[in-house]
Amino acid sequence: MIEVENIEDQNGLRPDGRRALELRQIRVKMGVFGQADGSAYIEQGNTKILVTVYGPHQPRGSTGRSTSNITKGIVNCQYSMAVFSLSSGERKRKPRGDRKSQERSLQLKHAMEAIIHLEIYPRSQIDIYVEALQVDGSEYCASVNAATLALIDAGIPIKNYAIGCTVTLINNPSLEDEDNALGKGVLDANYVEECTPGVTLSVVALPNNDSTSKDGLIVVAQGAGQRLHLSQFESLKARVLYGCQDIRTILDYAVREYLTEQSLPSLFHVALN
Amino acid sequence: MPVDQRRINGPEVSVPYHIYSDFNKKSDKVKHDFSKRSDKRIDSEIRKIFLKTGIVSQAKGSAYIEMGNTKVVCSVFDPRELSNKNGYCMQGEIYCEFKFAPFSCQKRKIHQQNAEEKQYSLILQRALEPAVCLHEFPNFQVDVYVMVLDNAGSSLAAAIMAASTALANAGVPMFGLVTASTIGIYGNHYLMDPTDTEEAICNTQPDNEDDFNHGIITLASLPQHNQISEVFLIGSIDTNTIKQATEILTAANKDICPVLQQCLVKTIMKLHNEKK
Amino acid sequence: MAETVLSSGEKIFILHGIDADFRNDGRRRCEYRSMEIETKLMPQTHGSARLHIGNTDILVGIKVELDIPHADKPNEGKLEFFVDCSATATPAFEGKGGDDLATEISNVLIAAYQTRNAFDLKTLCILPHKKCWKIYVDVLILQCGGNLFDAVGIAVKAALNSTEIPKITAATLDGGEPDIELSDDCIQLDTSNYPIIITLCKIGDNYIVDPTLEEEVCSTSSIVMSVLPNGKISSVVKLGCGSIQFNTFTKMLQMGEIIGLKLNKTLMDVLKEENQFGRQRRIFGFLK
Numbered sequence: 001m002i003e004v005e006n007i008e009d010q011n012g013l014r015p016d017g018r019r020a021l022e023l024r025q026i027r028v029k030m031g032v033f034g035q036a037d038g039s040a041y042i043e044q045g046n047t048k049i050l051v052t053v054y055g056p057h058q059p060r061g062s063t064g065r066s067t068s069n070i071t072k073g074i075v076n077c078q079y080s081m082a083v084f085s086l087s088s089g090e091r092k093r094k095p096r097g098d099r100k101s102q103e104r105s106l107q108l109k110h111a112m113e114a115i116i117h118l119e120i121y122p123r124s125q126i127d128i129y130v131e132a133l134q135v136d137g138s139e140y141c142a143s144v145n146a147a148t149l150a151l152i153d154a155g156i157p158i159k160n161y162a163i164g165c166t167v168t169l170i171n172n173p174s175l176e177d178e179d180n181a182l183g184k185g186v187l188d189a190n191y192v193e194e195c196t197p198g199v200t201l202s203v204v205a206l207p208n209n210d211s212t213s214k215d216g217l218i219v220v221a222q223g224a225g226q227r228l229h230l231s232q233f234e235s236l237k238a239r240v241l242y243g244c245q246d247i248r249t250i251l252d253y254a255v256r257e258y259l260t261e262q263s264l265p266s267l268f269h270v271a272l273n
Numbered sequence: 274m275p276v277d278q279r280r281i282n283g284p285e286v287s288v289p290y291h292i293y294s295d296f297n298k299k300s301d302k303v304k305h306d307f308s309k310r311s312d313k314r315i316d317s318e319i320r321k322i323f324l325k326t327g328i329v330s331q332a333k334g335s336a337y338i339e340m341g342n343t344k345v346v347c348s349v350f351d352p353r354e355l356s357n358k359n360g361y362c363m364q365g366e367i368y369c370e371f372k373f374a375p376f377s378c379q380k381r382k383i384h385q386q387n388a389e390e391k392q393y394s395l396i397l398q399r400a401l402e403p404a405v406c407l408h409e410f411p412n413f414q415v416d417v418y419v420m421v422l423d424n425a426g427s428s429l430a431a432a433i434m435a436a437s438t439a440l441a442n443a444g445v446p447m448f449g450l451v452t453a454s455t456i457g458i459y460g461n462h463y464l465m466d467p468t469d470t471e472e473a474i475c476n477t478q479p480d481n482e483d484d485f486n487h488g489i490i491t492l493a494s495l496p497q498h499n500q501i502s503e504v505f506l507i508g509s510i511d512t513n514t515i516k517q518a519t520e521i522l523t524a525a526n527k528d529i530c531p532v533l534q535q536c537l538v539k540t541i542m543k544l545h546n547e548k549k
Numbered sequence: 550m551a552e553t554v555l556s557s558g559e560k561i562f563i564l565h566g567i568d569a570d571f572r573n574d575g576r577r578r579c580e581y582r583s584m585e586i587e588t589k590l591m592p593q594t595h596g597s598a599r600l601h602i603g604n605t606d607i608l609v610g611i612k613v614e615l616d617i618p619h620a621d622k623p624n625e626g627k628l629e630f631f632v633d634c635s636a637t638a639t640p641a642f643e644g645k646g647g648d649d650l651a652t653e654i655s656n657v658l659i660a661a662y663q664t665r666n667a668f669d670l671k672t673l674c675i676l677p678h679k680k681c682w683k684i685y686v687d688v689l690i691l692q693c694g695g696n697l698f699d700a701v702g703i704a705v706k707a708a709l710n711s712t713e714i715p716k717i718t719a720a721t722l723d724g725g726e727p728d729i730e731l732s733d734d735c736i737q738l739d740t741s742n743y744p745i746i747i748t749l750c751k752i753g754d755n756y757i758v759d760p761t762l763e764e765e766v767c768s769t770s771s772i773v774m775s776v777l778p779n780g781k782i783s784s785v786v787k788l789g790c791g792s793i794q795f796n797t798f799t800k801m802l803q804m805g806e807i808i809g810l811k812l813n814k815t816l817m818d819v820l821k822e823e824n825q826f827g828r829q830r831r832i833f834g835f836l837k
Contacts, residue, residue: 029836033692035604036637041835046592050691050835052637060640078636078643083687084610087593091612091685095633097644129636129643131691133608133835134593288620392656396786403792478665486781487664500792504772506785509666512806515782516799523795 014186014193021239023165023188023246028254030153031262038154042146045190046087046136051146053154055126073121075112079104079143081132087191104140105130107220111144111204114219115158116151126156137190138166140222144204145251152255160206161251162219165243167236170198171226185236187243199225201236205244280384289380311468312341319454319466319525324434324536326442334443336536338435341468342425347435349443352413365410369398369417371432377424379469393429400433400453400493400503406446415445426468427455429505433493438533442540450533451502452526453493456518458486458510463518465525475508486510492522496530553762560767564753572757572764579808581759586703586816588711588823590834596712599834600704603761604694607701609686609708613715615729616683618674626673626681630658632688632701639693647690654688654701660784661702661744661775667783668743675720679727682714695761698773702746703816710740710820744775744783745813747805751793756801758808772801776809 012019024045033039038053059074080096095101112128128150130143141164148162168189185201186193194200204220218237228236314320320341329335332348339345352365371393373382386394397419405415417440419432430453437451457467457475464471467489478487488508494501501523506515555563563573570577584602591597596611618625632655634647641647662668673682686708688701713735720729750760750771757764760771769791775784782802787793793801823830 027836032835033604033606033637035639035692035694039637043834043836048834050637054640057640076643080633080635082608082610082689083631083633083685084591084594084597084612089593091614091687095635127636127640127643129640131635131637131689133689134591136593292621388652388656388659391652395653399787399790402790407790476663483666484779485666488783490785495792498792499794501787501795501798502792504785504787504798506774506782507660507663509664509777509781509783511781512802515785515802519795519798 016190018186020186021242023243024190026247026250028149028251028258030149030255030258036154038150038152038156040146040149040153042142042149044138044142044145044188046134047139047142047190048132048134049139049142049146050131050133051143051150052129052131053126053147053150053156054129055154056121056124056156057127059123059125071122072118073116073124073126075109075116075118075126075128077105077109077112077128077130077147079108079130079132081135081139085132085135087134087136104143107140107222108143108147111162111164111220112147112151115148115160115162115206117157117159120157135191137192137194138164138188138202140164140202141166141204145247149251149255153258161248162204163207163244163247163251164202164204165240165247166194166200166202167240167243168193168198168200168225169228169232169236170196185232185239187239194224197226199223199228201228201240203237203240203244205241207241207245207248291379310464311470314466316463317465317521319529322434322529322532324438324532326438326536326540332439332443334439334441334445336435336438336442338431338438340427340431340466342423343421343428343431344423345419345421345428345431345435347417347419347432347439349436349439349445350416350418351443352410352415352445354412355414358412362412364407365405365412366407366414367398367401367405367417368414369394369401369419369436371397371419371421371429373421373424373428377421393432396429396491396503396505397432397436400451401436401440403500403502404437404447404449404451404495405440406448409446415440415443424469426470426472427466427491429453429491430455430466430493433503434529434533438536441533441537449495449497450530451493452496452529452533453491453503454522454525454529455489455491456522457489458508458514458518460485460487463521465521478509486514490515490518490522492519492526494523494526496527553766555763555766559763563764563767567752567755567757567764570755573761576759578755578757579804581699581812584700584703586707586819586823587833588707588820590832595714596708596710598704598708598711600700600707602694602696602700602759604692605696605700606690606692606694607697607704608689608691609701609704610689611708611712612685612687613712614683614685615675615680618678618681622670623678624674625670627683628662628668628670628673628686629683630655630662630686630688630705632658632690634690634693637691650697651690654690654697657698657746657773657775657784657786658686658688658701658705660786661746662783664783666742666779666781667777672739675717675729676722676727679722680720680729684709684712693762695763695765696748696759698746698748699759702744702775703812706740706743706745706816707820709738709743712738714738742778744777745809745816746773746775747809747812748773749801749805751789751791751797751801756797756804758805772798772805774802774805774809776806776813778810778813780806780810782806 027043029041036052144164167185206217323339328337329348335348433453457464491505493503582603588598594610632651634642636643715731716734750768752768770789
């Protein structure tokens with residue numbers, strides 16, 4: 001069992017030294033595999049996710065026989081966790097096929113359908129395979145981020161970045177100050193923080209390009225944990241969109257750096273830092 | 274291990290009782306005397322083979338083999354087209370299923386195939402494929418089902434021979450017959466056609482010796498063409514010993530071939546005489 | 550991996566190249582592609598390794614747990630292999646598509662580590678009849694570029710080499726119940742005699758090691774053998790639907806043994822070199 005330590009510190013810091021709105025370190029690599037059409041690897045703190053994209057290609061199996069794919073393409077997602085991926089120490093029995101993985105696959109599919117222009121791929125199928133190598137909190141959101149990058153690497157046109165971020169509201173009874181920064185929800189929780197009593201909201205949003213309005217369209221939202229009172233929902237939503245905006249900036253920079261390296265001829269060596 | 278919900282498998286924490294009864298006898302079994310084997314055979318002698326075809330009336334071809342106490346039955350069914358296969362295959366396919374009957378071994382086996390049986394099924398398939406003319410039935414699949422009724426050693430070799438005879442009995446076009454035999458290696462003893470106790474001994478290494486050859490080699494070959502169709506080795510053996518052992522096995526396989534041929538000839542003659 | 554479709558002209562080209570001891574990528578028949586290996590990249594496991602050879606990518610994670618020994622083998626611990634073919638390798642592995650290949654690879658691993666000469670299960674026993682270590686070796690196949698068995702064998706050996714099992718300071722029977730105390734120090738496994746798996750692919754009249762996907766399609770049969778560092782062979786299986794001559798089989802075995810010993814020596818040298826960096830080594834994982 002995870003021991004709940006006193007989350008609140010004197011300076012408003014979390015157990016790993018972050019502030020309420022601070023994200024974990026994000027490291028990205030695109031084009032990891034040569035054989036797949038597109039691939040990306042993301043590390044958000046200790047959460048490591050690998051995503052590959054195959055497609056668009058002819059639909060296989062039973063999905064090919066349905067008539068709905070005549071006007072637009074099909075997105076097929078599979079969410080799989082490595083057997084040794086849990087950071088809580090125990091070993092997972094089956095990598096995929098259990099209820100949680102199937103639910104995540106379906107939600108990932110919804111998220112991807114929102115950003116891919118499916119109407120330019122009639123009668124085709126795009127496969128997105130997620131492999132979670134290490135799981136330390138907000139793995140679903142990290143997989144959405146990695147899937148967006150893999151789609152970019154595969155050259156599939158998308159409407160916007162689909163960015164996932166989690167916000168956790170910790171039900172700490174010793175909270176006296178209502179304006180306490182931690183009391184309004186912390187971003188990008190790791191496994192220990194997710195296990196504490198409270199609510200974790202995972203949100204996938206399509207953030208707006210301009211950094212002035214911290215707003216965007218929310219595509220998928222999922223809550224886990226205890227009950228959430230509706231009065232606290234708006235503030236959580238504002239925080240998570242702020243987080244999505246930040247992650248978008250980081251990923252955008254990484255994508256531009258990768259594409260510049262790839263496309264610039266070797267004669268011109270551009271220092272990007 | 275898949276859970277079988279339709280049959281009563283016994284409580285999960287149960288263990289066979291004889292592991293407790295053998296405890297006192299185990300310490301006496303340190304030295305194994307291989308100068309004479311338990312059934313009075315010499316090292317290079319295989320057990321007597323009894324082979325009969327046409328055992329299973331519902332199957333297109335079938336065979337029953339007995340090697341000592343090992344009893345294996347095999348049935349082969351007509352080539353059939355697979356419904357969920359997409360694309361046209363220029364070659365036919367053989368689908369093999371190998372299964373130990375639950376009562377056949379010392380320890381009870383469950384009704385579904387475990388990993389070892391799946392591996393034996395693949396070995397059986399690879400042993401038979403070089404012998405079958407796959408181009409004669411494109412896009413079709415021939416099913417071969419093997420069940421071991423009594424496992425008293427070298428059941429894989431017996432299964433391969435039973436399957437080969439059953440395929441010939443079913444009239445599947447073949448390039449030749451497949452014969453198989455097993456050898457157990459323990460130190461410098463080469464035991465042909467080991468029984469199950471000898472197999473268990475050959476699978477373990479004695480405690481004090483490190484540079485010790487031990488293992489079991491199963492070899493399936495097409496004796497009429499001098500080709501090896503499948504090799505399966507488990508243990509810890511050096512290459513020279515493997516070379517010698519495979520030479521012995523190839524020679525043995527060649528000697529067994531007439532047994533299969535005579536059995537098939539007998540079947541044809543019987544059919545011919547019945548028609549008269 | 551039947552995704553690669555080759556025309557007969559390409560197959561003949563590969564065949565003639567191998568006859569002339571010059572393969573498509575310029576290698577000779579007995580040469581391996583260059584490999585990249587990294588251990589200890591997954592901090593939540595007790596040991597891990599990642600192997601990258603050509604287009605093949607394998608990730609192995611080792612977890613160690615306490616368990617009760619089998620009733621008929623009270624002095625031995627347990628070693629369990631689990632292979633997962635991820636759909637990232639090819640869409641055909643989605644769902645249960647990769648299960649057949651996974652079972653085959655795990656059977657080869659079980660056969661290779663079965664003998665006591667390679668892996669002595671008695672070293673994993675803590676209290677006979679009561680407590681033993683159970684080692685789970687989990688292999689994740691991320692990309693298939695040919696020669697899966699060899700890559701898995703090397704990655705498993707490297708991962709087991711980097712495994713750290715907590716040291717047991719006290720193990721007593723307290724009124725019939727086992728009482729175990731673990732310390733923070735770790736012990737390493739003695740991997741000096743762990744097997745290396747070598748695949749020899751027969752194409753035409755010759756045999757090659759480390760086939761690429763295209764070369765695998767051209768071959769009718771191959772021998773997968775596991776070589777122990779002391780020169781013994783712990784398992785041999787023939788794959789493929791073709792048959793081999795006896796002389797060819799003997800020659801393949803001998804070549805496999807020589808290559809296996811050489812490969813093992815190189816692997817242990819590389820792992821020792823990596824170990825010398827100590828705990829300050831920067832772990833790249835998939836970022837490089």
